[in-house]
Every structure is written in C-alpha cells, then in structure tokens.
Amino acid sequence: MGNVLIKGGTVVNADYQQRADVLCAGGKIVAVGDAAEWDIPAGTETLDAGGLYVMPGGIDPHTHMNFPFMGTTTVDDFYSGTSAALAGGTTTIIDFVIPNPQQPLMEAYHQWRGWAEKAASDYSFHVAITWWDESVRRDMGTLVREEGVNSFKHFMAYKNAIMCDDETLMNSFRRCLELGAMPTVHAENGEMVYLLQQEMLKQGITGPEAHPLSRPPEVEGEAANRAITVASIMGVPIYVVHVSCRESAEAIARARNRGQRVYGEVLAGHLVIDDSVYRHPDFTVAAAHVMSPPFRDKSHQSALWHGLQSGQLHTTATDHCTFCASQKAMGSDSFTKIPNGCGGVEERMAVIWDAGVNSGRLTPSEFVAITSANTARLFNLYPRKGCVAPGADADLVLWDPAGSKTLSAATHHSRNDFNVFEGRTVTGVPVFTLSQGVVVWADGELRAREGAGRYIKRPAFGPDFSAAAAWERQRAPQAVAR
Ligand code: DUC
Ligand code: ZN
Ligand code: ZN
Ligand code: ZN
Numbered sequence: 001m002g003n004v005l006i007k008g009g010t011v012v013n014a015d016y017q018q019r020a021d022v023l024c025a026g027g028k029i030v031a032v033g034d035a036a037e038w039d040i041p042a043g044t045e046t047l048d049a050g051g052l053y054v055m056p057g058g059i060d061p062h063t064h065m066n067f068p069f070m071g072t073t074t075v076d077d078f079y080s081g082t083s084a085a086l087a088g089g090t091t092t093i094i095d096f097v098i099p100n101p102q103q104p105l106m107e108a109y110h111q112w113r114g115w116a117e118k119a120a121s122d123y124s125f126h127v128a129i130t131w132w133d134e135s136v137r138r139d140m141g142t143l144v145r146e147e148g149v150n151s152f153k154h155f156m157a158y159k160n161a162i163m164c165d166d167e168t169l170m171n172s173f174r175r176c177l178e179l180g181a182m183p184t185v186h187a188e189n190g191e192m193v194y195l196l197q198q199e200m201l202k203q204g205i206t207g208p209e210a211h212p213l214s215r216p217p218e219v220e221g222e223a224a225n226r227a228i229t230v231a232s233i234m235g236v237p238i239y240v241v242h243v244s245c246r247e248s249a250e251a252i253a254r255a256r257n258r259g260q261r262v263y264g265e266v267l268a269g270h271l272v273i274d275d276s277v278y279r280h281p282d283f284t285v286a287a288a289h290v291m292s293p294p295f296r297d298k299s300h301q302s303a304l305w306h307g308l309q310s311g312q313l314h315t316t317a318t319d320h321c322t323f324c325a326s327q328k329a330m331g332s333d334s335f336t337k338i339p340n341g342c343g344g345v346e347e348r349m350a351v352i353w354d355a356g357v358n359s360g361r362l363t364p365s366e367f368v369a370i371t372s373a374n375t376a377r378l379f380n381l382y383p384r385k386g387c388v389a390p391g392a393d394a395d396l397v398l399w400d401p402a403g404s405k406t407l408s409a410a411t412h413h414s415r416n417d418f419n420v421f422e423g424r425t426v427t428g429v430p431v432f433t434l435s436q437g438v439v440v441w442a443d444g445e446l447r448a449r450e451g452a453g454r455y456i457k458r459p460a461f462g463p464d465f466s467a468a469a470a471w472e473r474q475r476a477p478q479a480v481a482r
Helices: 078-087 105-118 134-147 166-179 190-202 217-234 246-257 268-272 275-279 283-288 299-310 325-331 348-357 364-378 462-474
Strands: 004-012 017-025 028-033 045-048 053-056 058-063 090-097 122-128 151-155 182-186 238-240 262-267 315-317 396-406 425-435 438-442
Touching: 004 364, 004 396, 053 364, 058 078, 058 262, 058 315, 058 348, 058 364, 078 090, 078 105, 078 425, 078 438, 090 105, 090 425, 105 122, 105 134, 134 166, 151 166, 166 182, 166 217, 182 217, 190 217, 217 238, 217 246, 246 262, 246 299, 262 268, 262 299, 268 299, 268 315, 268 348, 275 283, 283 325, 299 364, 315 348, 315 364, 348 364, 348 396, 348 425
Parallel strands: 004 045, 004 053, 058 090, 090 122, 122 151, 151 182, 182 238, 238 262, 262 315
Antiparallel strands: 004 017, 017 028, 053 396, 396 425, 425 438
C-alpha cells in the first residue's frame, strides 16, 4: 500500500471541521494537520483537495448483496455492489446473513462469508433471527464472542417465510441483552400485510399499485411500537431499520423522550421518492419501485427529515437489494410475487447531500454524522471507521460540493437495469474515494479490486451495555420477602 497525501482540503468530522492535510500510510490515517511540518516519504502520491471536503467514507448499515429472496437472487453480488458503493463514496457496508427458517445460524453465516469474499470494500454482517430454538440461542453466543457480530435483525413482516413472532422477539431480545448485542427490527405487522394482500387480490387489484395499499403506514407504526415495547420490557436498546413514515418516527421519538435507547435508520429513497411511482402506467417502472416498506406520500418525507435534523433518527442507509426487470416480472400477475427491493448504494451520499445540505437542512458535519459516524458508533466500528483522525482506517471520500451529475442506470455501477433516482441531477459529488488508503475512485474512473475488501469484526458492547440495561431493570418491582 503506497502513501497518499491529501493536501489543502477541509476535513469534516461529525464534531468539527478544520482546514488540514491528511497523510495516509499502510491503509491508515497517520497524520491530520499541516503537511509542511511532516517528513513526507519519497514516492508519496499527492491528491489536491483544494475546494474539496475530506470526509470519512460513507458506511451503509443496510444492504443485501447476493441475496436469495422471493425465489430469485439479487443482480448485485458483493463485488458489483461494493464497487458501486465505492463509486458513490461509501467505503463500508453492513449486510445481512438471513438464514432460512430451521437453517443453522452458523451454516448461513459461513455461506454469506463465502459470497462476500469478492467484496471490493470492507464489510460486516448483521445476522437475522428467523426462527428459535436452543441452537439459535447458542449460535448467537458464538457469533458474538468469536465472529464479531454485535447486532441481530428481526423481520416482523414476511409471514410464512422469515417473520418472527412476538415469542421469538422476546427470546432473541433477551439473548441480545445477555450478549451486549443490538437487536434491530424490520417493523411491519406481517399478519396485517398478509390479510391486506389477500383482500387486494380478492378485489382484483393485482398490480404494483396494490403494494403500498397492502402495507399502509399504520402497519409500520404498530410494529415499531410493539418492538420498542418488547425492548423496553427486556431493558435492551433497539435499532429500527428503514423508518419510512411519521407513525414509526413518532413511536421512536416518544420512547426516546421517555429515556429509552431507541435508534432509527432512514433510507435515502424514502427521503426523496414518493408513492406516485406505484401508479406509473408502465408495469416495469412501477414494479421497479416495489420494496418494503414502500415509498410513502410526500407528507412523510418531512417527518423523516425532521427526525434526522433533531437527532431522534440517527443513520441513513439504502436497503440496496437489486432485482432487474425480468425478475420483477415474476410478479406480473400478482404484486405479491414481485421481488421486493431497490438499489441506491452508489447514490445515497449524493442524494442526501443534495437534498439535505444544499437545502440547508443539514450542515456538512451533520451529513457526516448520519452517513458514517453515527453508524460507526452504534455498531462499534468507531473510531476505526466514521472519522478522519490518526489511527483510523484510511477510508475517505473527497467531496466536491460544487460538482454536479445526473443519476442514471446508463452510468451507475450496479448491475441493475433500473435506477430509482433516474434523471435526478445532484450537486455535491465524490471526486476521490480511498479504501484502505488506496484510491479506488478517481474523477469518474473506478479502480475497484475484487476481493480487496475485508470482513470487519464488530465486538459486542458487553458489560457496559448490560449495565445500562440493568439500570432499566431496577425500575421493576423487587420480589417481596414474606
Ligand atoms: N425489503 C426489501 O424491499 N427488500 C429486502 C428485504 C426487505 O425487507
Ligand atoms: Zn427490511
Ligand atoms: Zn433490508
Ligand atoms: Zn436479468
């Protein structure tokens, strides 16, 4: 790994900005300050960052690469998906191991680890709990203690497939508490969705326009409230993935205002795309937007922005889960068979900068917080990831706030044939991306290297986390001695 000197830029961290040079060596940041005071080794590559922001590379805490789902597999594997991420300034993804019900957790985990070996960027895994028995309980312990998994995902939707019932939520959340791991939830009431889907089909509404009607905001709000309630009873923190509507944003804010540790993630797509896409006359276009939770009417977008601005919501992600037109066509006679998922891993940073920073909703430091630092903190990657400081990984994005581009499937790096941000012109773009101190994106040229990404272990929070939870439990009445 050569040395790289980034000269003359403005370093932006979540908590401060400064004009500074940055020296990278051996894949790490070794100095931040004034290069005139340093001995620069011969052969160091210099990047001129004049007029650019130097920020920690994005961390996308929610992607699905190489995901076998709804009878097919995503078109992006770990190589194409992480390559697209690097082109967009994202240098780490946290993907999901999703065991089939009854599949041993460790078997699924090793399957995903194998698929991910071709990743071009660093990556980590949340593991989904899709069923429960003693072996699941035991394997959660192995994953936390030996494999660096500190978060477990629970799908409250997808009945008859990967959905968790409340008993499994209770069992798994209790186990998360013991292990110091973070429970996360996909909050949608799967029973209600299932019944509403059947009603749509009975009424003869079989196209993609039925998708959002079968998953109204109320089903998300109910599930978010329920998961938060389970977490409160167990005294464990909770992270709600893809908060898409006012109902779940409010559930999170209410619980936080009571002092509960609840965290929320927002997808770039939900911030800027609305549900009119499902009424597009062309099936291919409407189906390309089928993901869960669905896009909402515009009024929900301001609730999500306000949550990010106020600190009641914390991270941004994409749920990057790409299916092409021929895969989406599996649902041409029933919307319930359209594989759920949309892309965005390359576009997230630019879309949020454009809609967030350029509009005055976010400062550059707040942008760093919600695209990188907060995720690093919540999932225990900080300060290795999520900040520009000596000792951190040299995962950086050099951002041109004045550069523009038009997002399109014709130019994106995902293998998908559709881009949900098609035609959107954004101002604020990544000019250089560095991964492990290597320039992997340079002014439109992608130099991703298959297999260069590393699996990143995330230690559990352990005793501190349980101590915080024990404080919650003190509030429970003590047994009365008679
Ligand atoms: N939602 C999607 O749209 N795709 C993958 C899984 C999910 O919950
Ligand atoms: Zn989900
Ligand atoms: Zn997902
Ligand atoms: Zn195809």
